[in-house]
Amino acid sequence: MQQNFQERQVNSDAFLVSKTDTKGRIIYCNIPFAQIVGAKGNELIGKPHNIVRHPDMPRIVFKILWEYVKNKKEVFAYVKNKSFDGSFYWVFANVTASLDQNGEIIGYYSVRRKPNPKALDVIIPLYKQLLEAEKNGGMDASSKLLDSILQEKNKSYDELMNNLQRL
Template identity: 55%
Template sequence: MAGKEVFFGDDQFIVSKTDTSGKIIYGNEIFIQISGYSEAELLNQPHNILRHPDMPATVYKHLWDRIKQKEEVFAYVINRTKDQDFYWVFAHITASLDDSNKIIAYHSVRRKPDMQALNAIKPLYQALQLAERSGGIHAGEALLNTELQKRKVTYDEFVLSL
């Protein structure tokens, strides 16, 4: 993995909000700091400006499928900084709704991941990426579903059990 790993504190929370198309409309101070971008460079940019190439598309698809249905989702995510360094987060993502229950934005709060949990996540993400390279996102989804069925858990149960 290129770049160096960047860490943030146990008591720090990375917060951002995007519009319905995924463009950043808010980021707290730690979000801006750890990303390496200025606030002006981040605002109105697609959130995937932080997407790390080692992050499986399968997990992003699962995440977006869930939040578009107004369901909360938890996920381990690896992000890339402006300087090509990287950082892991444990993300909690929800849809923000208006008075008529229409999605108006997405809100994400990320905390420092449990390092023991990453010992389970990293090999799974590597396997998902290999599957995606050889068979596309459908192969990644099939592999993820197989792994979850083996464990007899849902994605949420798996992630929250780590």
């Protein structure tokens, strides 16, 4: 996948949906998701979901995401993804665990939509800070920085993510 600095926009009425197995391999995706990624047919099925992970994303965001969903908690996050042509797009993602009738996790379900542009004015510089901390001091440094920012704002991670979408 080549690097392309062109941004794609998620349509405001679109929902990008994907389901994965417990290992993070895509088992379902809807047409809007496949289209923004630039996939044809079933090119995404069976692939690891991180095939669309953009290198500008701080790992701490995915650590939080996985901690939530593995504990059967719903999580919201702003995510920068990349398309097959190397372009990128931002989404406001809602991720939940899919459970069987016994309450056991059988996979994960994600619905993404267009993020509030005002939220990205906060998220983009925040993620740059987190990524820089991660490059210099690893995941611990990024985690500590995020914790201090949340403390300073007197908000939980959930509150920050959801309040930004409502700006």
